[in-house]
């Protein structure tokens with residue numbers, strides 16, 4: 215295991231020397247000034263402090279090469295910053311979740327062709343298993359000994375589970391007021407679990423300070439963020455492959471930090487550049503809850519910068535008031551001709567119930583946000599009801615039960631007799 219010398223003030227373990235085995239990744243490039251540094255535990259540009267992104271030298275890759283791979287994200291290992299033998303290592307093997315043809319929901323909304331990418335089917339029931347698996351693979355290669363994160367809930371589940379699977383220590387930090395389901399489903403894995411009296415942005419700040427103190431801790435979304443974020447490209451890859459090696463016309467993605475949306479777009483671009491799908495235009499749309507909608511506000515007001523907010527919404531998984539990738543979401547959405555919009559908590563609950571009733575999918579509050587924004591942008595004419603559309607259900611409704619608890623009717627028990635049944639139903 216190795217860690218290369220840092221090209222910036224970033225920290226990282228240093229227990230060896232030599233080239234990192236991170237597949238076809240070649241370096242890290244600043245998204246702001248284009249400065250390139252060698253692969254390693256860097257996340258901020260040494261020149262301008264801009265965020266770094268993984269660059270590659272991709273080999274020729276065919277659809278058959280990918281189809282011959284495992285039924286999880288490692289089928290795309292050649293397009294990720296991970297060691298070539300990653301599929302044989304101890305990981306949670308996320309991905310290849312269902313792409314559901316959503317005819318029921320489409321009929322309700324007057325749409326022609328609608329698909330749901332149902333990422334609640336991942337090992338800890340959210341898309342976060344993807345990003346964590348990639349972060350863990352890169353972090354291990356760089357010599358980190360501990361997997362850590364600040365989280366709005368789902369990432370905590372994914373980090374605690376991935377570390378348990380790999381047999382390493384986890385340190386997971388969340389706001390104390392999260393949904394009980396997300397707290398319990400993190401605690402069960404037995405790592406170090408810290409609940410903080412504060413919101414996510416407070417927890418994130420504390421994590422950044424700790425990352426400076428503990429050089430052998432990989433905070434997946436802080437000091438190994440360039441690698442972590444790449445994991446969300448696999449959502450884009452899978453959607454294209456599952457559509458029969460085609461790109462959709464429109465996609466609606468929930469936005470917290472914004473990394474997922476930006477990387478789905480990057481996944482589509484890479485597939486087109488590699489000739490794995492026919493190149494065509496697509497539009498990317500972002501979804502936020504009104505109680506935490508800094509990116510939607512910036513989009514609507516035509517700003518290039520995102521003004522931080524103090525979150526207040528039931529969509530706790532999306533409650534990031536100061537989103538790291540907010541400006542890049544604006545870039546993607548504006549470049550592709552999409553939009554960012556937000557919906558109220560009432561609409562979130564209503565949309566969670568619509569998704570369940572019309573399509574048989576129980577998504578978490580983030581899914582309600584996405585379906586709510588889908589409805590809103592159809593009504594405003596910004597989304598085309600006739601264009602092929604994919605929406606992301608990024609998490610499981612079982613983890614946010616309290617959101618719907620007051621609005622669904624739980625029947626009173628009847629006696630186990632025919633008369634009792636007939637009297638009531």
Ligand SMILES: Cc1ncc(COP(=O)(O)O)c(C=O)c1O
Nearest residue numbers: 368470471472473474531608609
């Ligand atoms: C269920 C769910 N969906 C979407 C997101 C947003 O992801 P990102 O921070 O990459 O925008 C999160 C983030 O925590 C999440 O938990």
Ligand SMILES: [Zn+2]
Nearest residue numbers: 244247259262
């Ligand atoms: Zn820079």
